[in-house]
Amino acid sequence: MKILILGAAGMLGRTLLSRLAAEGLGGAPVTTAVLxxxxxxxxxxxxxxxxxxxxxxxxxxxxxxxxxxxxxxVIFHLASIVSGEAEARFEEGYxxxxxxTRALLEAIRALPDYAPRVVFASSLAVFGAPCPDSIDDDYxxxxxxxxxxxxxxIELLLADYSRxxxxxxxxxxxxxxxxxPGRPNAALSGFISSIMREPLNGQEAVxxxxxxxxxxxxxxRAAVSYLLHAATLDTxxxxxxxxxxxxxxxxxxxxxxxxxRARAGDRxxxxxxxxxxxxxxRVVGSWPQHFEATRARALGxxxxxxxxxxxxxxxxxxxxGRVPVL
Amino acid sequence: MKILILGAAGMLGRTLLSRLAAEGLGGAPVTTAVLxxxxxxxxxxxxxxxxxxxxxxxxxxxxxxxxxxxxxxVIFHLASIVSGEAEARFEEGYxxxxxxTRALLEAIRALPDYAPRVVFASSLAVFGAPCPDSIDDDYxxxxxxxxxxxxxxIELLLADYSRxxxxxxxxxxxxxxxxxPGRPNAALSGFISSIMREPLNGQEAVxxxxxxxxxxxxxxRAAVSYLLHAATLDTxxxxxxxxxxxxxxxxxxxxxxxxxRARAGDRxxxxxxxxxxxxxxRVVGSWPQHFEATRARALGxxxxxxxxxxxxxxxxxxxxGRVPVL
Numbered sequence: 078m079k080i081l082i083l084g085a086a087g088m089l090g091r092t093l094l095s096r097l098a099a100e101g102l103g104g105a106p107v108t109t110a111v112l113x114x115x116x117x118x119x120x121x122x123x124x125x126x127x128x129x130x131x132x133x134x135x136x137x138x139x140x141x142x143x144x145x146x147x148x149x150x151v152i153f154h155l156a157s158i159v160s161g162e163a164e165a166r167f168e169e170g171y172x173x174x175x176x177x178t179r180a181l182l183e184a185i186r187a188l189p190d191y192a193p194r195v196v197f198a199s200s201l202a203v204f205g206a207p208c209p210d211s212i213d214d215d216y217x218x219x220x221x222x223x224x225x226x227x228x229x230x231i232e233l234l235l236a237d238y239s240r241x242x243x244x245x246x247x248x249x250x251x252x253x254x255x256x257x258p259g260r261p262n263a264a265l266s267g268f269i270s271s272i273m274r275e276p277l278n279g280q281e282a283v284x285x286x287x288x289x290x291x292x293x294x295x296x297x298r299a300a301v302s303y304l305l306h307a308a309t310l311d312t313x314x315x316x317x318x319x320x321x322x323x324x325x326x327x328x329x330x331x332x333x334x335x336x337x338r339a340r341a342g343d344r345x346x347x348x349x350x351x352x353x354x355x356x357x358x359r360v361v362g363s364w365p366q367h368f369e370a371t372r373a374r375a376l377g378x379x380x381x382x383x384x385x386x387x388x389x390x391x392x393x394x395x396x397x398g399r400v401p402v403l
Numbered sequence: 404m405k406i407l408i409l410g411a412a413g414m415l416g417r418t419l420l421s422r423l424a425a426e427g428l429g430g431a432p433v434t435t436a437v438l439x440x441x442x443x444x445x446x447x448x449x450x451x452x453x454x455x456x457x458x459x460x461x462x463x464x465x466x467x468x469x470x471x472x473x474x475x476x477v478i479f480h481l482a483s484i485v486s487g488e489a490e491a492r493f494e495e496g497y498x499x500x501x502x503x504t505r506a507l508l509e510a511i512r513a514l515p516d517y518a519p520r521v522v523f524a525s526s527l528a529v530f531g532a533p534c535p536d537s538i539d540d541d542y543x544x545x546x547x548x549x550x551x552x553x554x555x556x557i558e559l560l561l562a563d564y565s566r567x568x569x570x571x572x573x574x575x576x577x578x579x580x581x582x583x584p585g586r587p588n589a590a591l592s593g594f595i596s597s598i599m600r601e602p603l604n605g606q607e608a609v610x611x612x613x614x615x616x617x618x619x620x621x622x623x624r625a626a627v628s629y630l631l632h633a634a635t636l637d638t639x640x641x642x643x644x645x646x647x648x649x650x651x652x653x654x655x656x657x658x659x660x661x662x663x664r665a666r667a668g669d670r671x672x673x674x675x676x677x678x679x680x681x682x683x684x685r686v687v688g689s690w691p692q693h694f695e696a697t698r699a700r701a702l703g704x705x706x707x708x709x710x711x712x713x714x715x716x717x718x719x720x721x722x723x724g725r726v727p728v729l
Binding site for chain 1: 493531535540541542544546547549552555559560562563567
């Protein structure tokens with residue numbers, strides 16, 4: 078089985094590749110993984126399948142044609158300009174996120190007798206305030222950002238190309254992924270991971286919002302499990318509606334801190350410093366806090382049990398099961 | 404006030420132009436109307452404002468820039484490849500409906516200090532089965548056709564360009580317009596007008612569906628009133644959600660025929676011949692049958708009172724108030 082991963086150098090892409098190496102895909106071994114990102118996505122360690130690594134702009138003329146020329150069976154499309162950049166650089170956001178994806182779909186359509194599974198990482202950003210307390214599977218996409226508009230437009234294209242038989246696509250609206258390993262990033266939602274990750278490394282973290290704020294999250298492990306499940310599930314029951322709200326855990330910041338305290342003690346939890354930030358509070362506070370995810374659960378997508386589960390996954394996978402003694 | 408109408412040669416475009424000539428717009432007189440369509444849209448009669456008439460492909464390179472160069476205050480965008488053609492000609496549908504509209508929005512964005520009102524004729528086709536019996540303002544857009552996907556994608560663009568301040572746009576999801584004057588057309592929904600119009604002209608009409616089928620319709624007069632109202636209303640209360648389900652009348656075919664019988668007698672109503680058609684029944688029967696249209700009504704969009712109102716409008720405007728004596 079041949080795989081193409083766009084956005085392979087990102088956290089999800091790298092985790093996905095490790096899982097493909099360990100598990101294969103749908104019971105079959107992966108034979109070749111074509112990897113693409115703006116930086117060289119070649120993995121450091123040897124993997125049990127061939128790697129073709131490409132660095133560049135997937136939205137550049139001819140790039141999509143080259144990436145699909147080898148007819149990958151499954152395409153994981155995780156690449157995009159992130160929300161802040163799509164907001165700051167209007168033309169570049171549409172060029173990369175929308176036109177790049179359309180070029181990919183057109184490159185696939187141009188190949189005869191070829192309709193690969195396409196798994197697209199969509200986003201909660203397709204929804205915009207005001208939202209109900211819990212969003213069901215029939216709720217309106219009304220994005221509040223150019224990034225969300227681009228994701229929602231791609232979802233529509235993905236459904237149309239699937240209905241026409243050009244691809245067999247799914248768009249997964251992933252929760253905010255937390256606890257992310259690695260270093261802090263510039264995302265406004267970055268604190269959701271930081272307030273767990275940094276204290277567990279014995280370092281201070283900044284909490285810019287009230288503890289009452291509720292967020293919708295999934296562990297990196299769950300998010301990658303969604304991608305893997307989407308790559309092989311029977312799309313027949315989906316009908317024309319190819320976008321799915323993924324399961325997640327709805328949890329307040331205060332509940333997360335209480336879980337950290339129970340797991341690692343008062344001193345670790347005490348490394349969280351309060352520094353309210355109006356912008357972060359406004360933006361992250363406007364995001365959906367809970368989804369029904371009824372269709373996704375019925376289709377076999379299984380999420381984290383609860384936040385304790387999410388924290389334990391992080392401690393097990395990233396810290397070897399050890400919490401700091403302070 | 405300067406106006407641009409794309410799709411000016413169509414039934415709605417011509418009716419809109421007549422209303423602008425008779426009423427002006429928002430209390431102000433129209434000074435210039437720039438008209439565009441694939442055929443020459445110049446009106447036969449003289450109008451109380453200057454006319455610039457253009458025939459061609461509005462999606463062709465440079466066309467949009469030329470149309471907005473004169474900085475019209477209000478742009479009515481009624482142009483599109485229709486649903487059947489967008490389904491039959493995949494590339495052409497995306498080129499004209501999506502790329503043409505995007506080129507229009509980009510041509511506007513390229514002009515400094517210019518953010519015109521853009522009124523876009525969207526469609527019920529942004530919704531797809533399964534739909535609830537009545538669709539509220541927060542219901543998911545899940546189109547079942549390429550035409551519907553293109554309309555839904557434009558709605559998203561329109562909202563983003565409005566949020567950014569490049570335009571001040573509204574997308575109106577119009578009900579099926581009936582009773583349409585003129586000759587039968589090839590639309591699958593054409594029978595909804597035909598079964599009233601042809602008998603009122605003393606001619607036979609074919610009914611391809613069961614009388615129990617329920618449809619969501621608005622008179623041509625109401626539809627044009629929506630466009631006019633959208634051109635001048637205060638968009639402040641709309642917030643980021645720039646697409647509106649327009650008011651309509653939810654009525655069964657049987658109720659329409661009973662109204663025709665009450666108004667014009669048994670012999671006129673007897674000109675409707677039953678000839679069931681599975682395709683028409685399936686396609687038109689899958690369309691939404693009722694909308695709440697709560698936001699639109701709150702914003703001052705006023706629809707037809709009931710089907711008797713719709714039929715009387717047709718008889719008054721197209722038949723001079725006379726029904727045939729058979």
